[in-house]
Amino acid sequence: METExxxxxxxxxxxxxxxxATKRTTGGxxxxxxxxxxxxxxxxxxxQAQAGIFLTRAGTVKPMIPVHERDEDRKISLVLSPAATxxxxxxxxxxxxxxxxxxxxxxxxxxxxxxxxxxEGGVDPARVRIVDAVTKYAAGRGLEDAENVIFVKSPxxxxxxxxxxxxxxxxxxxxxxxxxxxxxxxxxxxxxxxDVSRFIRFVTGRLKVAGAAGVFLAAEGGLDPRLRADLTAVxxxxxxxxxx
Numbered sequence: 001m002e003t004e005x006x007x008x009x010x011x012x013x014x015x016x017x018x019x020x021a022t023k024r025t026t027g028g029x030x031x032x033x034x035x036x037x038x039x040x041x042x043x044x045x046x047x048q049a050q051a052g053i054f055l056t057r058a059g060t061v062k063p064m065i066p067v068h069e070r071d072e073d074r075k076i077s078l079v080l081s082p083a084a085t086x087x088x089x090x091x092x093x094x095x096x097x098x099x100x101x102x103x104x105x106x107x108x109x110x111x112x113x114x115x116x117x118x119x120e121g122g123v124d125p126a127r128v129r130i131v132d133a134v135t136k137y138a139a140g141r142g143l144e145d146a147e148n149v150i151f152v153k154s155p156x157x158x159x160x161x162x163x164x165x166x167x168x169x170x171x172x173x174x175x176x177x178x179x180x181x182x183x184x185x186x187x188x189x190x191x192x193x194x195d196v197s198r199f200i201r202f203v204t205g206r207l208k209v210a211g212a213a214g215v216f217l218a219a220e221g222g223l224d225p226r227l228r229a230d231l232t233a234v235x236x237x238x239x240x241x242x243x244x
Contacts, residue, residue: 076215107183162202
């Protein structure tokens with residue numbers, strides 16, 4: 001096979017007449033193997049793929065559509081769980097263990113509680129920045145000696161939350177970043193479903209521009225059908241943990 005055919009691409013077939021597809025797994029690329037998909041066309045076939053690359057003769061196999069491998073580290077998810085605290089810890093521990101940095105937006109547990117939870121759960125505190133919308137609301141002020149935290153005055157302060165999330169992402173120092181929002185259900189105490197839906201649409205847009213992953217955590221059964229449908233439309237997946 002020609003050397004140029006060994007490039008790694010993720011491809012989508014554009015014609016049903018394509019005779020056969022071959023998948024190969026390589027060891028290259030960040031984080032392990034990547035899937036290479038090649039297509040071979042019959043003798044004399046000359047069709048232009050979406051990227052403008054031609055296959056001109058039988059026996060010549062070339063990559064069709066050179067788009068980036070699907071990046072799981074940029075996925076945006078809605079996670080429905082009856083055990084929010086345990087799920088929060090599991091997500092942060094798993095993502096930071098893979099080398100990502102976390103921006104945890106909390107409208108539920110205050111900074112001091114989250115820091116203790118992560119320390120006891122084996123999470124590297126240097127990999128976590130917290131946007132705390134609880135402490136100021138409950139105590140009237142933030143904590144002067146707190147590190148890696150941005151305090152927002154209340155869970156209903158959408159402007160403050162939006163600014164703090166952007167600051168948290170910028171302050172992560174680059175590299176792989178994900179944002180955990182805990183939780184959508186708590187926000188509904190302070191805001192209407194319509195306001196929550198608009199805010200999450202705004203945040204998902206910012207995450208996509210920043211190339212960051214996102215997880216919106218909500219109590220299982222805690223969203224009305226319309227809000228759940230709205231959120232499902234803007235995320236990449238909905239995960240129901242079924243924990244209890």
